[in-house]
Amino acid sequence: MSNHRRRPTMSNPRVQRTRARVLAVARDLLPELGPAGLTYAVLAERADVTRQTLYRHWPTRANLLSDLLLEGPDVGYPEPGDDxxxxxxxxxxxxxxxxxxxxxxxxxxxxxxxxxxxxxxxxxxxxxxxxxxxxxxxxxxxxxxxxxxxxxxxxxxxxxxxxxxxxxxxxxxxxxxxxxxxxxxxx
CATH class of the missing domain: 1.10.357.10 (Tetracycline Repressor, domain 2)
Structure with missing residues (x-):
């Protein structure tokens, strides 16, 4: 068995559910705690995951914060077009x-x-x-x-x-x- 860290497989439904749950909890906590207060320790506890899980999905807090905002609410997405x-x-x-x-x-x-x-x-x-x-x-x-x-x-x-x-x-x-x-x- 290799010692390198494995990245989560996004096609796995369990991984997708965990990721969605963590982002939802983070989205709820961010207005309350601010970016500096949204630590991996707090997020792991509130989302009921390990910090290791968070680091697998988001190696840095910058990754977490940007994914949090980029994967916002599903409000419909425009289609490509020539106009x-x-x-x-x-x-x-x-x-x-x-x-x-x-x-x-x-x-x-x-x-x-x-x-x-x-x-x-x-x-x-x-x-x-x-x-x-x-x-x-x-x-x-x-x-x-x-x-x-x-x-x-x-x-x-x-x-x-x-x-x-x-x-x-x-x-x-x-x-x-x-x-x-x-x-x-x-x-």
């Missing part, structure tokens, strides 16, 4: 729905609040933004268009600001206006 306006609109609607979950929104706030002081939170936030940018570009592939990180920020920032900073509702009309401005031309 950039439609893809961008559906992307922002999906973003609005994901952050409509109070626990996810609180987790995002907690991670953002710690980025200046906690390297794991800063790394997690960077990973999340890069992942979402790449995912959006994947949806745009049928259109033949790919966007830069700056363009992605210009598209998503108004919605994120309204939801996370102002605390205002993001209406369909607001999303339509953001996409129109982002495209630089009305259709």
């Amino acid at each position: 950039v306006r439609t893809v961008a609109t559906e992307w922002l609607v999906s973003l609005r729905a994901g952050l409509g979950d109070r626990r996810t929104r609180a987790a995002v706030h907690a991670v953002i609040a710690q980025t200046d002081h906690d390297p794991d939170s800063a790394q997690a936030l960077t990973r999340i933004v890069e992942n979402r940018h790449a995912a959006f570009n994947t949806l745009l592939e049928p259109s033949g268009r790919q966007i830069t990180a700056d363009e992605y920020s210009l598209l998503t920032s108004p919605v994120l600001f309204r939801l996370l900073v102002e605390g205002y509702e993001v209406t369909d009309h607001f999303i339509e206006a953001v996409v129109t401005q982002w495209l630089g031309r009305p259709d």
Whole structure:
């Protein structure tokens, strides 16, 4: 028998259930404890798993924090398409729905609040933004268009600001206006 650590097999239903349970517990704890307080010891105890199990799934806290936010509530995911306006609109609607979950929104706030002081939170936030940018570009592939990180920020920032900073509702009309401005031309 080898001494190297084995990574969990994601196709195993038991592994998937454990992972989902741990992420659900972490999502509940993060708003209460903050990223620094969400230790593997606390999470293992509350999720009724061993710390070894946590390290197998998430070798670093940055991995845990980013997966926690990337695997948020199931709110529907946009389909790839050749119409950039439609893809961008559906992307922002999906973003609005994901952050409509109070626990996810609180987790995002907690991670953002710690980025200046906690390297794991800063790394997690960077990973999340890069992942979402790449995912959006994947949806745009049928259109033949790919966007830069700056363009992605210009598209998503108004919605994120309204939801996370102002605390205002993001209406369909607001999303339509953001996409129109982002495209630089009305259709």
